[in-house]
Amino acid sequence: MTEPLTRPAPAGSIAAQALRRRTFAVISHPDAGKSTLTEALALHAEVIDSAGAVHGKAGRKGVTSDWMEMERARGISITSAVLQFSYRDHVINLLDTPGHGDFSEDTYRVLAAVDAAVMLLDASKGLEAQTLKLFDVCRSRGIPVLTFVNKWDVPGREALELLDEVEQTIGLRPMPVTWPVGIAGDLRGVVECATGELRRYARTAGGATKGEVEVLTPEQAAEQEPLYTETVLDELELLREIGAGFDEDDYLAGTATPVLFGAARHGVGVGRLLDALVDLAPAPAPRPDAEGTPRELDTPLSGLVFKVQAGMDRSHRDRTAFLRINSGRFERGMVLTHAGTGRPFATKYAQAVFGQQRTTLEEAFPGDIVGLVNAGALRPGDTLYADEPVQFPAIPSFAPEHFAVVRAKDAGRYKQFRRGISQLDSEGVIQVLRSDRRGDQAPVLAAVGPLQFEVVTARLADEFGAPVSLEQLNYTVARLTDEAGALVLNKESETEVLQRSVDGALLAVFVNKWRMETIRRKHEGVMMEPLLAGAVDR
Template sequence: MSSTAEVRGPDEDQGPGPALLAGDAAGEAARRRTFAVISHPDAGKSTLTEALALHARVIQEAGAVHGKAGRRGTVSDWMEMERNRGISITSSVLQFGYRDAVINLLDTPGHADFSEDTYRVLAAVDGAVMLLDAAKGLEPQTLKLFEVCRAGKVPIITVINKWDRPGKEPLELLDEIESTIGLKPTPVNWPVGIAGDFRGLLDRRTGEYVKFTRTSGGATVAPQEVFKPVEAAELEGVAWETAVEESELLEASGADHDQDAYIAEETSPLLFASAVQNFGVKQLLDVLVELAPAPAPRPTVKGDRRELDAPFSAFVFKVQAGMDTAHRDRVAYARVCSGVFERGMVVTHAASGKPFHTKYAQALFGRERSTLETAYPGDVIGLVNANALRVGDSLYVDKAVEFPAIPSFAPEHFSVMRAKDVGRYKQFRRGVEQLDQEGVVQVLRSDLRGDQAPVLAAVGPMQFEVSAYRMEHEFNSPVMMEPLEYTIARITDPDAADTLSRLPGAELMMRSDGTALALFLNKWRMMTISREHPGLRLDPLVGGASAV
């Protein structure tokens, strides 16, 4: 397999990396760990992503080491706007080898305005890492994303991050997790030293002490030494005794790891770390390899499951343009569900029934790409300039299969987009079409407004800022954005236009897929119109921002 898992080196201490040779799909799938990291903004998600790549020896120096003011761009934050803002606003894929496993890490946007992108990524993973700030515990966005994982039956590993800074007591954090979301934490390790005085970790499985040594700015892997319990007591004194006592308390309360309970989403293996200092990151990688679930047969729309060794199948969970500024191309991200993918194979596009050629298949590592020859269940393949593909589309070889659609969120923010330079209308139209195909914002039109003033509908207002930025920098068409006061959308019938056009506080728009949407100022205006016009169809959109 000519992919990043092969060309990027493994952990130097773990022996040779995986040799990705064509063979048994189920056997290769067993070596895959495909997961996403979820968190509230500023919990350190992109920093952890970078630290994982650093410990797997696929990068030489961490990019996020000095905070937002002076940080270098992380590998996963490839968009210039992400680097300038210091936040992740689009998902990305990092694939690398570690020990005898292949890690597929899907980085997700941290900001709530980009929840839809995160939702789609979570549909493509087998597990998730829930990252919590030691000082803040469970925060609103984390709770919403946890509910998405629970709905999708995605097992969760919890990481308490920023233990090098002052924070809550560790037992308090565990109580908060269990009482708030009903997930019992089962710590794999325990911190030696209070939050803000992170000395190392008590490995609860071996009883040994892993002592960390700081590096300059946390830019490189933090050296660690392993000591026997007696040696640890001499080194750390009271701090070690406290850690041992608390670990024994956890054992007495039944907070030890149980693999079946973890897979059943009843418990969550828990670790402590400081991603910015690269403390505890190797331990997380080891837990992912040893405990996280490998790909399993995926459910189909017919209610059965596509076996791993069935002929090739995959589904598209993301479409992204603008990653390669030199070529202005478009990449469809597809999660392999079964069989062996080989570049150049002809697959069937389930939505159209037409053949699809995969000559331009690539492996992804953030913004970087390389030619991909072979992939297995759990892997993510990038299909370049696959203009026919949309989010949720299924691909297959031989026996037809279709995977469940990925629901769109109900938009809550609306804005009119207009080109600043009418002489660039061709570029404007191409940019709007691309945004529409990616599906992160919905593009709405009406006869009243015309094609030159489409309405963008999004989960969060920052999506409009990103869209305007991309229109100018990717499509060379600067635009003006005019926010609308609508806050709610409902599916209706096209013939409702006559009714809605006469009513203040409402408007009918058409989505590119032919769906008619009624927009309302607020839910009270919608309820009033519904009461006055009982025959008017007003169906909720599938999904919804409030759901996550």
């Protein structure tokens, strides 16, 4: 397989450093094995000695990227995580995303910070609803997608059937890079489509350690593996006849997807996937600002805050903002400007992040993810820059569909309650809505999915010592309105106007779309606009 075509750059220059970066996210439907794959990639890069638990296995430690107590207890990822490590003289910035649809807003923010994505498919289920939504986000952002068909170690569908589903459903032409030997559930190895080499894997217990890989030439494979000559050669010939060969331009243009097969739980095909990401995934390129003008890589430092997370270090209770470097060279200690407020922001506490682990970071380049500690003034979507002003496109909020009034159970813990609500609001964990009618002691929480309420409840109790009660509201639809609209809508039944804390926007909430449309017809000209501008609505 050939390396991507790149222009040579002077050693040590910003452009040369950017060419060494690969920044990508893993996206999938829940239970496709995303966190297991994330852990396996780190294991095969030899940055950890043993992988964490395969979800559902009692008595094992949680995966490196799943560090919240709720994630380990439930066996699902509920927040995105960053793993930065070196591999083959490249710097890998791997972003693990929540698979559950209730946390799709967090995933959307992550996709604003990557240059490529790995679409993980369950061999028995193929494309699922959440995967389709996330792919739509990738398409809208022009993010190239590489596909990994996982769980080939358990019974599932035929490989050709899965490829056909990808092409027919999302319009991506599959380009197999590797091909499985044996049906799903009877995996004998993986063949390199370009050379015919067969890789056979020595599986380890639960995939906890890296197994040995035996590479056979086509001649050796034909002698030692009956299925190689009985089925694989015919399937590879069929792929050639239908024009399924790899084309780098089509991949980068987002019209085709390289496909690899494996079983992350046992480490099968994971190392090959890691190599494919280094060889095929694009390096950072100039990113457009809010006006659509590309910010060249060698211009002064600029970056986008795509995530804010508190509580990663329980001993310090600090708050970390994750900054994707878009241009320039970052140096710890430099003073940047907050594009939204014009205020200075010092970067004395800059860190490289690997799941929950953090180390002091002295410099970074385009594509890198920098953790900025004690970033109380930063929110997702903020732009930071040095010298030359720039503003990158904001990250829009999703339209909430679930609403609940939250109250502190213990009046004596009200101060902690307020601080916790403010913290989670600023992180983007939940949207906080307020009104004079309800008062400050009973704000309304607005969520994309109900699991967000569980996260809020757990974190308020655990991190802030403020147990809360929730009262579910029957609203299901939210629309933007203005002050004139609020005067009219607050007089209607089965609707209410609340103010969003983060930006002061007025949100009209309705029990259902039918009620909203009835009120719209009754009050023509009243502002009731969708919340999203650029995001993919649920």
